[in-house]
Structures are given as C-alpha cells and as structure tokens.
Amino acid sequence: MNFELLTQLIVNGLIVGLLYGVIGMCFVLVYKSTQIVNFAQGEFLLIGAWVCWASLIYLELPFFLGFILSLCFMAAFGVLLQMIVLRPMIGEPIISVIMVTIGLSIFFQALMKWIFGVSPQSYPQVFDTQSINILGLNIEMAYLMSTVIALLIMVAFYLFFKHSKHGLAMRATAFDQQVSQSLGISVKQVFAMSWAIAATVSATAGIVIGMVNGVSDSLSIMGIKVFPAVILGGLDSIVGAIVGGITIGVLENLAEFFDSQYLHVGNMYDIAPFYVLLIILWFKPYGLFGTKDIERI
C-alpha cells in the first residue's frame, strides 16, 4: 500500500471537496430560497472564469482588480438572469424549471465555446512559487488559496445568515414565502440577491479552479459533479452541502487510488460519485440531512 500517494490524494480530495462544498452551497442557497434547481451552476463557474481571464489578458488588469471586476459582472449577470428567465418560471411544474436551467446551461456553454474557443487557456502567473511543502506534502499555492477562500466564504455565509438583516430575510423567505411577504420582506429582492450571491461565489470557485487547471469548457462539469454532493447532504441543507462536498471530494480520490493500485478499471474518478449517489438514494431518499416531505391530502 502506497501511503504517501494515499495521503496526497486524501489531502487533494479535501481541498477539492471544500470547493465542491462551496459550489454545493450556492446550489442549495438558490434551491432553498427560490425553489429552482440550477443545472446551470457549472456555467456560472465557466463564465466567471472566462470573464476574469479576458479582463486579465485583454484589459491587462492586475489580478486583484480583474477578480473584483468579474465578481461584479457575475452579480449583475445573476440578477439579470433571474429577472429575465427565471421569474416567469415561478409556480411552473418542476420539469419546466429543470429544463429552463438546462436550456440556459446549453446556451451559455455553447456561447462560451463560441467566443473563447475550446482549447484550455491558463491564467498569467499570480503567485511567485507554484507549490509549497507542508509536512512533506506538495500543495499548490492556488489550492492553498482556494482552501482559504472556501473557508472564508463559508464563514461569510454563516455570519450573513446569522447576523445580517438580509440574511434573516432570506431565511424567512426560504421558510415561507407568503408569510415573509406579508411581513414586509421583498421576495423579489431576496430572489435576486440569492442568484447574485450564487453567481459570484461560483465564479470565485471557477476562477480558483481555472488558476490550477486552466480555463476550458470542462469547468462546467463541476456543475454536474456537485449533484452527488448536494444529494448526499440533502438538497435543502447548507451544512449538508459542505459535508457532502468534502465526502465526495475525498471519495473520488479514494476511488482513484484503489483503482490505480488494485482494480485498474479506469475512469473511477469520474464515475464513483454517481454510484454512491444511486446507493444513497436507495436507502435514504432525502439524503443525509434533507428534510423529509410529509404529505397530507
């Protein structure tokens, strides 16, 4: 048994899992507050990463400015998307809602390929050193930064929902739209805000992943890979999304490890989470932390 490889893979899994957790959190946030399942989550990452890349390459901004610019862009983008496309979908059956976001996903994926091409592009060098050595493990700087950013985002989420007025309004809306509207909360504003937050936070994740692997349309796969994570945690639990994200991140790396060492079937990294997903749905139909629907007539 190759322990060095195993620990390296587990650490990688934890780091990637935190990112899954962040993306899953955005997914859950949108689902909880607007009842919309966002199949276009991966495209948020993609668009954010490309916008940041374009602002660094074409506008030649310093990294920090470009980063802020793309976050602002994504916030506006999220609000506009919600207003134009998703507001008419309120109250429609679930299949329509799913299909609208799938349509968005196809559209933006093709649009990005059309504008920026299909070959991966790398960001200009941001850090001086590529990777550092912690306790004998090689960790890339960008990954380290992503961990810090992911943890920061999680803390910010916690503070926002616990202690701010808007966060409270969003929680109230998630609990009951009609009651919160009658108490003077602008549900429209809450919807717009949750899309804006989801778009910016996913864009951050997209930029971080883009810095490690380069930007290409394969980033949008992250939007699909996050499904096992959110299902594992239960669709409407933010804590569940984080736990699920980390679990899936570690699990796919473990699958990769056992595959490369013993099984040699290949492609386990991508496919193992989906097997886990099916098995979980067999035994716990609402995930580990999700609320059970109790139905009455």
Added chain:
Amino acid sequence: MSSLTMRPCGDFRTSYKQDNTIFETKTIRWVTIFTILALCFAPLLVDAYYITLLIQISYLGIAALGLNILVGYTGQISLGHGAFFGFGAFASAWLNTSFHIPVFLCIPLAGFLTMGVGMMFGAPAARIKGLYLAIATLASQFIIEDFFARAEWFSGGSAGSMAEPISLFGFAFDTDESFYYVALFSLVFMFIWGCNLMRSRDGRAFVAVRDHYLSAEIMGVKLNKYRLLSFGVSSFYAGIGGALYAHYLGYVSAEGFTIMMSIQFLAMIIIGGLGSIKGTLMGVIFMVFLPEVLESGVGLMKMTDWGNIPMVVDGLAYIKEMAIGLVIIGFLIFEPEGLAHRWTQIKNYWKFYPFAY
C-alpha cells in the same frame, strides 16, 4: 401539470365509446390515414435527402414517444433517455453479432433488454420523485455511458460495433429508400400502440399517478407498479428507437449517446407538448428541422455581401447548440404547453371564426 391535457369547455362526451376513441372526429381519422398513405409514396416524390430526415424523425420519434409516456403522462422525470437509446442500439448490434439472431428479431429483443435496464435504474423511482429522481436518472446516464466505454464485449469499446442491415426473407433493407419503409412501419406501429396504451387501464393509471398520486393510490392504483412500468415502457420505446438507429447507420459508437442527447429528447417533448402523442411527433419534426433551417440560413447569409462573417460561418456548430438552448427556454417561457396546444388554439380560432366565442 394537470392543465397540460385539459380540454376546452364544450367538449362533451356522452358514452365510454366516445371517450375511448383514438380519433376524435372522422376528419382526423381520414387525415391521418391519408397522411400515412402519402408518406408511403414519399420516396417517389421528395429528394433523397429528405428521406434521411424522415428516417431520423421516425427513430427519434419512437424514442421521444417513450419519454413522453414517462414524463408527460406519468409525471416522472428522466435525464437518462439518451443512454437508454444508446443501450438499445448496442444491444441490438450485440445480439446480432454474438448470437446470430436475425436482425428483425433483434430489434424487439433489444427493446426488451433496454426495458430491463430501464426498470433497474427506474427502481429507485418507486421511492423518490421530483428533483431527486431527476438527479438519480442523471446518474444512470453517466453510469450507462461509462458502461459503453468499458464493456468491450458488449459495445466494442472505443472502436464501436458494427450493425448489419435488416433483412427479411432474403431481402435486405440496406438502402435509404427501403429502410424508410421499415422506419415508417415501426413509427406507425409504435404510435398506434402508444395511443392504445393510453386508452387502456394502465394508461389511465399513468395519468392518475401524474395528476395526484396520493389520490391515485387511494383509488387502488399501485403507485410503485405503475411508476416502474412507466419506466419500463419508456425504455422499451427508447430501445426500439435505438435499435432502428443502429441498423440504419450500420455502425454504433459510444460518443453520440451523451447527456446532450437526453436533453434533446426532453426538448422534443417539451416543444411538442407534454402528455400529447401528436405533440411528440410535432416536437421531433421541429427539432430535426431546426439545425437544417439554421444551416440553410447561414448558407443564405454567405451569399449576401455582409454575410461572410468568419465568426458566424465557423461557429455554426455552436450556433446550433445555442439555438437548442434558446428554443427550450423560449418555449418554456412563452408556450409552456407546446406546439400541440398551439395547434389546438389555431384550430379553435378557425372553428369559431369570425366570432371568438
């Protein structure tokens, strides 16, 4: 979802026979029969290129009808239909090459095999619904796709597998014109079967499960049985469609059966109209002709002076993809009940013309 099949007022039936007919009026029956007869003579009348499109409409239409039975009639969601379509294609080719079963028997057998696989993956559907089901079927799409790439004994791995043309009593249907009749026959057969299924007890049970599953269960409709059955029927249709596809092209490779294909099937039934057999066909025709129209549009643009923009001409593949996305969004926002509903409205407009009511 119940409003999708709501009939306009003034549509009174006084007997079970009226309620159970396939064709609501005599005109519809004659129009259908004449259309099928006219389609029989299509190879004599239209260009060979349109025959290939009609064949495409046939095999996609069969698979899309299956999806509509699942999504439109039973109210379940499936994001894995493209994979089942592919499974049917591979299964038929595999049965033919490994066991030397005649091809015309392979096609229904492939349908039954796909039905088994579909029921296996649909089994969680007995317990989960809505979103969770959507994501479970998404997982099945990826797992089956992975299986295609891995199982070389079944699919030939990355090389793909060959499928022989259909032959019956020594006559090989290996040209487009001859295969067209096979495709047309299968389409008509499967659609009549679909219509009849929807008139039967099982069909009514599907609709009951969709409209209010708790009430349905109280009335004695076994929920688990019908959800599973619906998955089975839908995969059977997908398998038949896939098998026809395989024997038409003569070659199956795993690349085509991605999530994109599943989404296209969903787009077809949403554009056509969920819970409408006629709408399914309309949606398929729309989706088959959409890329053709775009292509000729770009072709026309090329001829004008300002049209030769390299970005547009080179990006045709992306424009086609974007158009699919836009069409899905547009239909869901502006015409969520699909072309079938629009057709009814147009018909009603002329029926009552010039008085709106």
